[in-house]
Amino acid sequence: MDQDLSKSLITGLCENDTKSQELLYRQFYSYGMSVCLRYTSSREEAVEVLHDSFMKVFTKIHQYDPNQVFKRWFRRILINTAINHFKRQHKHYKTEKLDSAFHVKGNEEDAVAQLNYQEMIQVIQQLSPVYRTVFNLFVIEGYGHEEIAEKLGISEGASKSNLSRARAKLRELLTRNHEKGLAKYER
Template structure:
């Protein structure tokens, strides 16, 4: 049986990446793929978009690695690049997105929701992914990543008021989707 590939120490991997060593780049990508994908999935509507953001983000990591301060933890630096890449992607794609109304989102949820799954991580992620792109971006930046409304407004090129409004609407839409799931499950049990 073949031995699994050894995990190199992060400083060695980063040094190899700075020398443009393709093997080191591949190993860094593989080592942080799961973490990076989880960040990207929160900011995109589909897995394909998340993969695109992830790959663009790693390209930025490899080209900007000389700016990384090794005295600081690597994961937050990587996360910041991925979030910035996702917001760049959103700004470029926003004019092409169409806005799903709440009823369409509810219809999709009723098809995908499994009554036995409870509120799993995957289910909650699917709810967030059903938000309109503007609501999803603000919700993730504020509720998950801890950005202030001022930072969100600057990052997305919107007003602070729009950031607050989008957050309130995102929360309301999520509340309605969760309420719909609860009533659907209650209706199935009561029958």
């Protein structure tokens, strides 16, 4: 049995009990929001994805296996909802082909490691939706390019290209932010 959900809470959710739904919402709001913020460009958009995710949880709770960790099941719903939101919002967004991509070498993970969580979210949110989604799925969630391509309906090459460009853009944004920070202290 998952320790983060009691048997009575699961029963209440299965019976569409509003108090159980509210309890679950309060218990997992912060966690869900932290995941959604990485996939969206604004707090408002993240809240929309989060609310859609909770609605899916409430309607599909009977599919949840209480012997599994609820957080993992919920995370999968959050990510899939964010991807579906991305697809709806950016149906006509063109992804670029691998042969036109430039490859950037470097270690952006070091720069990202120096940021606090809030700064990292703000920088990631500045990426275009397709770059942000591919970056999150590959770097943070650990998906492979084949899985990303399947989830987003793009080619594997486009996934690789978008990841490369996302990293280059992050490096540019981090450098710009770092230079602004230094300039502030040099005055």
